[in-house]
Amino acid sequence: MKSLEKTLKSVSENPKYIFRLTIQGVMVGIFAGLMVCLYRFLLAGSEHVLRDYLSIINGNIIYIVLFFIALAIMGLLVDFLTKWEADSAGSGIPQIYAEVKGHMEANWTKVLISKIVSGVLTALGGLSLGPEGPSVQIGGMAGKGIAKLFKGSKTDELRLILVGSAVGITAAFNAPLAGVIFVFEEINHGFDKTLVFIALVSAIVSDFISKIIFGQHTILNFPVLNIPLESYWMLVVLGIIIGILGYVYNIGMIKSSDFVGKLKIPSWLKFVLVFVVSGVVALLIPEISDGGHFMMDMLGVAIPSLGVLVLLLVLKYLFSMFSFSSGAPGGIFLPILVLGAYIGAIFGSIVVPAFGWQHELIYKFIIISMAGFFASTVRSPITGIVLLAEMSGSTESLVAMVIVSLIAYVVPTLLGNEPIYESLYDRLLLKKNREFVKKPSKHVLSEYIVPLDCNYVNFKIKDIPFPKNAIVVSVIRNGKYVIPDEDFNIKYSDQIHVLTDVNDYPYVRQEIEKLFGG
Incomplete structure (x- = not known):
């Protein structure tokens, strides 16, 4: 109680x-x-x-x-x-x-x-x-x-x-x-x-x-120039390219992880081999070692030639795929941003000379592409846009980042590709395959927002198939709390609080997210 x-x-x-x-x-x-x-x-x-x-x-x-x-x-x-x-x-x-x-x-x-x-x-x-x-x-x-x-x-x-x-x-x-x-x-x-x-x-x-x-300095200290408005059409082209490359990235990361997961070798041998190969890479191609700070620093000093940019982009992608598929503790957040930066550098190195613009405008495409590639792989465009704005300390690229990020978001979505972290989450649960262990009883309160396209808008609570081991305890509507009865009608944008036991919570959350399209 x-x-x-x-x-x-x-x-x-x-x-x-x-x-x-x-x-x-x-x-x-x-x-x-x-x-x-x-x-x-x-x-x-x-x-x-x-x-x-x-x-x-x-x-x-x-x-x-x-x-x-x-x-x-x-x-x-x-x-x-x-x-x-x-x-x-x-x-x-x-x-x-x-x-x-x-x-x-x-x-x-x-x-x-x-x-x-x-x-x-x-x-x-x-x-x-x-x-x-x-x-x-x-x-x-x-x-x-x-x-x-x-x-x-x-x-x-x-x-x-x-x-x-x-x-x-x-x-x-x-x-x-x-x-x-x-x-x-x-x-x-x-x-x-x-x-x-x-x-x-x-x-x-x-x-x-x-x-x-x-220190208070921003992560990125690139010069930020403006793309002429009459040339904004090329942002659509950039968004499509990034969307396709994001699709390729996600497919490659998941396929390589699945492949390594099926190999019948001891885990200790797998990690030893991964570290040894990483050592070979560090000796032969040190630029692509580590998460990507060195490659980002290279762009800050001077933009390499087009051939070098393409080579580093391909090698970094392959090495990132190899490293992550091993299951070693480490993330893909920074490598995603680095790959996005090099995609932008390649695109900028082509279009900037072609249009006779200032060389520093390449950095604009680098920042835009980092946000776009994040949107195409992670499928969180708002996070990517705000993150790059904070990292660069500038909001001057917001409109361009929005255009590229939205297009880069749509392309892999239309191709039926899942966001990278959702794919990894699904495989994590499948890999764990843990037996359910009953926990001490505790109550969990979870919140769900009714979306505009919900099939149960204007339905009474008693007519909505909530899981039977869950109770709707309150609803926030227009900023006010309501204690609903079974005849209470659910409206668009209602915030519904559902109470359940911790042992039922995973199932309840999954079922209610299906009801509300979460």
Whole structure:
């Protein structure tokens, strides 16, 4: 009964409840922000160590042998860590998605330790994996830790996991708005006023911490010029190209992951081979090693020739596909942005000389294409647009980014391609194939928004086939709470609060999302 009372408090604008959640949000911002900043600092240091070592071992057989021995040991350590905590493998974003949906119950302390340590090892090994996906999981697990500390309802725990996930993007990119939007557009797929407020509080706190540690400069410092309005038609061409390439990227990443998953080799041998191959790549083509910071820095210094750009784009894609398919802890967020940047650089290197424009206009296409490629692969265009605006510190490219992102979003969607993280989420659940373990009974309050095209608009609650183990406890309409009876008519944009047990939550959420087209 006490658990039920705690949960029901979250459907009323109780000042004490909101104040308590705000304090928790601040604590998540501090704890998750520090954890993600620590991870970001260690990864940057690892990449520098790798680059420095590569500069001194060239031609020295003893150093090269020691390098590959170290790589083999790192592969064994990553294998140990991913067995010790299986939920730390891979990107981290599908795992957060599964936890919020109720399909997983990760051990937050083990995930934090394993994800940070194994992530540092993959960076030292030079694998083409990004830090942002793991940062989302690290932030989410830090949020879960704060929730456990306060011993609140399961609803509050899920909220703080989402809040921590927003902190992950914020601290990784110095982009608080993009972090909050990413949670709603990509993970939660719904609108919760309380969650918005707490996420913004946490994002601002973590952004302040990140700026203290890493400085206030933006991630990208490219010059931003304007494309002549009469030439905006070429943005349509760019959007179509990016959409097709995003489709190819998603197909390749999923197919390669499925292929590696079917190989009948021990996991320890797989990781050793992956790290050894990564070492060969680092020696022969160091430009494509690590998540992509080096390739981005290359663009900031000078735009390489067209042939070099194409070669690096293809090799980076292939190496990213190879690295991610291994299941090593690491994300695809940064590699996606880097590939988008090189697509824009190639496009700009062709059209800018052809139209006689200033050479610096190529950087405009780089920024636009990063947002577009993110939209075509992740299928979260708003997040991509806001993220690039915050990363570049400029809103002058907003209209161009919107045009390219929308077209890049539509093309793979029309081709029947799923967003990359949803595909990875489906495979994560299939791979886990866990037996259901009954948890101690707790109440979970979930929120669903009635869309315009919902088949049950103007239906009475009693006529809507809600799962029988779920109760509609309140509805927010026009900003006001309503306690509905069974004859209450559901309207467009209603926010419906549904109460269920934690053991039924995964099934209930899945069924209600089908009802409302979630």
